[in-house]
Amino acid sequence: xxxxxxxxxxxxxxxxAFFSLLGMAALGSPAxxxxxxxxxxxxxxxxxxxxxxxxxxxxxxxxxxxxxxYGASLGIALVRFPDLFxxxxxxxxxxxxxxVAFAVFVVAGLIYFTTWKRMRNAKAxxxxxxxxxxxxxxxxxxxxxxxxxxxxxxxxxxNGDVMTNTVILAQPMSAMxxxxxxxxxxxxxxxxxxxxxxxxxxxxxxxxxxxxxxxxWALLPMIGFLGCQxxxxxxxxxxxxxLILGTPLAYVWVGLTVLGGLCGLIWLFLNRCESxxxxxxxxxxxxxxxxxxxxxxxxxxxxxxxxx
Numbered sequence: 001x002x003x004x005x006x007x008x009x010x011x012x013x014x015x016x017a018f019f020s021l022l023g024m025a026a027l028g029s030p031a032x033x034x035x036x037x038x039x040x041x042x043x044x045x046x047x048x049x050x051x052x053x054x055x056x057x058x059x060x061x062x063x064x065x066x067x068x069x070y071g072a073s074l075g076i077a078l079v080r081f082p083d084l085f086x087x088x089x090x091x092x093x094x095x096x097x098x099x100v101a102f103a104v105f106v107v108a109g110l111i112y113f114t115t116w117k118r119m120r121n122a123k124a125x126x127x128x129x130x131x132x133x134x135x136x137x138x139x140x141x142x143x144x145x146x147x148x149x150x151x152x153x154x155x156x157x158x159n160g161d162v163m164t165n166t167v168i169l170a171q172p173m174s175a176m177x178x179x180x181x182x183x184x185x186x187x188x189x190x191x192x193x194x195x196x197x198x199x200x201x202x203x204x205x206x207x208x209x210x211x212x213x214x215x216x217w218a219l220l221p222m223i224g225f226l227g228c229q230x231x232x233x234x235x236x237x238x239x240x241x242x243l244i245l246g247t248p249l250a251y252v253w254v255g256l257t258v259l260g261g262l263c264g265l266i267w268l269f270l271n272r273c274e275s276x277x278x279x280x281x282x283x284x285x286x287x288x289x290x291x292x293x294x295x296x297x298x299x300x301x302x303x304x305x306x307x308x
Contacts (some may be wrong), residue, residue, distance in 0.1 A: 006248040010299050017295035019069050021184055024177070024294075026066040027137040028185030029059030030109050032217055034130030041123055050202055051193070051210045053116050055185070058192040060113040063106060070102070094147035101140035108133035141177050146170040168235050173301075176228035179221040180294075186218035187263070187290055190270075190283045204277065211276040211283070215267040218286075222267070226260050229253070249303050256296035259289050 036052030039045070074088065088095045112129040119126040150166045193210050233241065233253075244250055266286045270276045 013295040024181040024184040025188040026062035028181035030133035056113045098144035105136035172232040179224040183221040190214035215270040219267040259293040
């Protein structure tokens with residue numbers, strides 16, 4: 001693949017990467033919100049609770065968007081990929097089991113997000129709902145990521161190679177996306193909180209606190225995501241490693257790593273800054289870089305399907 005073809009593929013991936021990023025933030029939002037709720041209870045600090053409540057507000061919007069995106073993808077699968085659509089409807093299949101996990105996530109998540117105020121005096125039960133939604137989202141990813149790898153490999157490779165290549169990529173990619181949904185939820189949550197500042201006027205002290213917390217919780221999973229890139233590369237066969245280094249795909253991989261590092265530096269700066277609200281534009285810049293990172297990551301995934 002030439003550099004021009006690679007850039008064209010990256011550009012083609014930008015639109016689906018945008019909607020995928022929204023979906024990832026939806027999946028990770030219960031984890032961030034429940035972490036804040038637990039922190040509020042254990043540290044006796046109401047600012048955590050406000051931050052969790054605002055993250056839950058974003059999560060509600062994104063879960064509704066995710067339902068619409070998921071419905072559209074099923075419609076596309078029905079028309080263009082009838083075998084895949086059938087797999088979603090076949091009890092016991094990985095896609096069916098993953099759909100069940102995501103359904104549990106949606107139900108528990110919607111109840112969790114919409115009952116934040118009503119269950120203020122039943123924090124234990126409310127936290128339990130958030131944990132159910134969180135574990136259902138992670139379980140769904142752990143099921144669907146290997147299933148999608150196996151499906152894509154099966155389209156072009158013999159059965160023996162399908163299992164081998166799926167095993168090579170499944171663990172690092174599942175871990176990578178589990179971390180990425182957490183980082184996406186915190187990063188988009190940071191931008192959402194800043195957009196809501198004029199409507200939800202909780203005071204300057206709260207917003208300085210929320211920007212620092214959101215930045216920290218976006219940064220830590222991103223560090224893990226970058227570590228997964230090294231893990232993924234180390235799992236590839238030696239001939240594939242050599243092939244990647246000799247193609248423009250190497251620039252894609254370096255590019256997404258650099259973008260992840262830039263996002264991390266922005267969040268580290270905001271977390272350590274005395275007055276982070278003075279630099280709120282950096283929060284939106286980080287979201288844009290995150291979007292491009294995800295498009296590059298998708299480009300990498302597509303090329304793996306043809307190279308291995």
